[in-house]
Amino acid sequence: MSYSELNKLGWSNLFFQQLSYDEICDENICNLVYRISEIHRSRIVGRGLAGEQSIICGSEYQPISQHLAVGDWVLAELANEHYRITKIFTPKNRVRRISNGLPQVIAANLDYLWIVTSANEEFNVKRLERYISLAYEFDITPIVVLTKLDLCDDIEQFTSQIKHLDVPNVHALSSNQPSSLGVLQAYLYEGSSIALVGSSGVGKSTLINALFHTRQATKEVRESDDHGKHTTTHRQLFFTDGDVAVIDTPGMRELQLYNAEQGIERTFSSIIELVTECKYSDCTHSNEPGCAVQAAIAEGLISEAHFANYLKLLKEEESQQRRTVGAHAVKEHYRAYFKKIHSDNKEKW
Ligand SMILES: Nc1nc2c(ncn2[C@@H]2O[C@H](COP(=O)(O)OP(=O)(O)OP(=O)(O)O)[C@@H](O)[C@H]2O)c(=O)[nH]1
Ligand SMILES: [Zn+2]
Numbered sequence: 001m002s003y004s005e006l007n008k009l010g011w012s013n014l015f016f017q018q019l020s021y022d023e024i025c026d027e028n029i030c031n032l033v034y035r036i037s038e039i040h041r042s043r044i045v046g047r048g049l050a051g052e053q054s055i056i057c058g059s060e061y062q063p064i065s066q067h068l069a070v071g072d073w074v075l076a077e078l079a080n081e082h083y084r085i086t087k088i089f090t091p092k093n094r095v096r097r098i099s100n101g102l103p104q105v106i107a108a109n110l111d112y113l114w115i116v117t118s119a120n121e122e123f124n125v126k127r128l129e130r131y132i133s134l135a136y137e138f139d140i141t142p143i144v145v146l147t148k149l150d151l152c153d154d155i156e157q158f159t160s161q162i163k164h165l166d167v168p169n170v171h172a173l174s175s176n177q178p179s180s181l182g183v184l185q186a187y188l189y190e191g192s193s194i195a196l197v198g199s200s201g202v203g204k205s206t207l208i209n210a211l212f213h214t215r216q217a218t219k220e221v222r223e224s225d226d227h228g229k230h231t232t233t234h235r236q237l238f239f240t241d242g243d244v245a246v247i248d249t250p251g252m253r254e255l256q257l258y259n260a261e262q263g264i265e266r267t268f269s270s271i272i273e274l275v276t277e278c279k280y281s282d283c284t285h286s287n288e289p290g291c292a293v294q295a296a297i298a299e300g301l302i303s304e305a306h307f308a309n310y311l312k313l314l315k316e317e318e319s320q321q322r323r324t325v326g327a328h329a330v331k332e333h334y335r336a337y338f339k340k341i342h343s344d345n346k347e348k349w
Helices: 003-009 021-025 125-137 156-162 178-187 204-212 261-267 269-275 292-298 304-325 327-348
Strands: 033-039 043-048 051-056 073-079 082-088 094-099 102-108 112-118 141-147 169-172 193-197 220-224 230-234 237-239 245-247
Touching (some): 033 051, 033 237, 141 204, 156 169, 193 204
Parallel strands (some): 051 082, 112 141, 112 193
Antiparallel strands (some): 073 082
């Protein structure tokens, strides 16, 4: 048993470097390192070298949802026959959202965000752009997965609408045709971590079950909580036989943008580049003379819908921030933000 065995669970040098000298010298320490797979009100379940372990969260880590999420790595100590968290490793990335006005972490240490959509009336470019912005904001590689290819006569009508998107790959497949799933093998290497997002009914669970021959992702677990009541919880992170961590939590399914300016910029980079060419630095790109964005729309270089969604996402982001930090701070923030885009772009040219 050693650290290299932990790599199968997604461990890397990033976490090893966070161990102190004394911890590294302790031969037993790698047996006390866990990756969080389930989160409950007062305890968590982690996966370590010896399998799953129930771990207690002390008051310093409460409320749990603000401190750690499935996918996080923790160090635990054994005291009085209980495992207790002593350290949370700084993650590679963390997906956050707002819940009741408070930031909440819902998943950590992800490599890929599979953005699942189906090749039918559910398909919505704006929704895809929103998810792609999120992925970039949290520093996760977005991959678009178009399901239900078997029910679609003309896949080109969908793929042609997303050619402009800044994603490494778009895959079209059918979960009921195993041969079509081979394209996803590239992401299923030992130690990789994948989360799925997408609307209800697009086929996320079906895809997981078809790929991994499991029903774990949809299986509901009944368990007794601290008060003896029965609660129904999802198993939130599971490892496949090939040692891929799959995260499929309800929280991921309800994501909204939060502090996602950089992700939006990356997703809409073609628009951001145009903004600097507008005649006026405070151009709102609606009806000003000399607006480069409107000119590009008129020439068909960018679609009106793409631009409208950019504005919509920015607005959503703005209202989220207003709720958390107050209107005045947001106004100041955006004034500085647009000024910065303008001057950054000017420097580039
Ligand atoms: N024909 C066809 N049907 C599919 C495919 N993928 C999923 N389905 C069907 O679509 C329906 C919804 O699939 P789910 O896997 O439950 O969708 P989901 O995204 O997990 O939905 P939620 O759990 O509500 O978020 C089911 O009836 C599946 O059998 C596919 O590739 N082809
Ligand atoms: Zn303009």
